[in-house]
Amino acid sequence: MRKNAFILFFILAFSVSNIDLIAQNKTKSNDKVARLIAKKRAFNKEFGYGYCIQLYYGDEVDARNLKSEFELTFPKVSLKLNYEQPYWKVLTGNYKTKLEADKAMLLYSEKFSGLIVIPLGK
DSSP: OHHHHHHHHHHHHHHHHHHHHHHHHHHHTOHHHHHHHHHHHHHHHHHOSOEEEEEEEEOHHHHHHHHHHHHHHSTTSOEEEEEETTEEEEEEEEESSHHHHHHHHHHHTTTOOSOEEEEOOO
């Protein structure tokens, strides 16, 4: 009796795992998934990979003041000061995913306001 129950359980478990494999194969061949992957690859070609956090966008004096204040508050975080005529940007981080950048932005937004996450270009 126990042998039969064990064999029946084994056959059931094996057949359920095969159904999962069949479902995965159908998902991979789905046209919607293929189009979504192609769309993601096109986005990555255009915008590159990764994200950074923009702390400030404006004039040079305020940008340098904010940069030094941020360095005092978060000494281990690296900052970049970029000039795009006629404005200055204070940027931090090189995050691989937007989720990582959002988590860091939550930490920084306790002390600073007006932060935005920006996708990095190539």
